[in-house]
Amino acid sequence: MRHEHDPGTLDLMxxxxxxxxxxxxxxxxxxxxxxxxxxxxxxxxxxxxxxTGTRRDRPELARLLDHLRSGDVVTVTRLDRLARSTRDLLDIAEQIQAAGAGLRSLAEPWADTTSPAGRMVLTVFAGIAEFERSLIIDRIRSGRQAAKAKGVKFGPPPIL
Structure with a gap:
């Protein structure tokens, strides 16, 4: 067991x-x-x-997420050290939550998922990101319909 020998500092909450x-x-x-x-x-x-934060494979982040146990708290100095976009942050926060752990940023105290207020803020962010995704999908759909009406063909050219 990980907590038996040298538990380290435990979160009070x-x-x-x-x-x-x-x-x-x-x-x-x-x-x-x-x-x-x-x-x-x-x-x-x-x-x-x-x-670089733009790389998808971040082995130490993957090790951290694999290491998480219920009640643990992932702490970062700033959110931009953890995630490269709002969507990425929400995905990582979801993985942390699925492990039963919390997320805390030292520079952004509003992003502390160990508190009800912090969980609410990230829930609002998730709702905004979902709304933004649906707007993008609607814009793409409208753009494709307008292009088709003008005669633009989509996909590879037909093979004879």
């Missing part, structure tokens, strides 16, 4: 481990500041990587 995630985009940037902030906050285990 959830009783789970405080796990930190740090990321920098380039080799020129340093992880030291994020590590120091996360350690000062009480994170007992840090997952850190030097990798």
């Amino acid at each position: 959830t009783g789970g481990l405080l796990l930190g995630y740090a990321r920098v985009s380039t080799d020129d940037q340093e992880l030291a500041n994020q590590r120091a902030e996360l350690t000062a906050t009480g994170c007992s285990r840090l997952f850190a990587e030097k990798i």
Whole structure:
């Protein structure tokens, strides 16, 4: 069991481990500041990587998400260190929630899913993202219909 020997710092609200995630985009940037902030906050285990946020494969983030147990709290210095877009943030927050864990950002206290207010804010964000997706789909559909009305052909040309 993970919590038996050296539990590290436990979150007062959830009783789970405080796990930190740090990321920098380039080799020129340093992880030291994020590590120091996360350690000062009480994170007992840090997952850190030097990798651009646009890359889909972030092995340390994947390890962190795999490591999560119910009650744990993922802590980041800022949300942009964790996610590359609102949609990405919501997807990651959903994975964290599915594990029974929480998400906390030091720079954005409103994004603390261990509190009812933080969960509400992320729920509102999810609703806005869903609304935005439906608007995009409607615009694409309208654009395709208008293009078809003008005679634009979609798809590969017919093969004889």
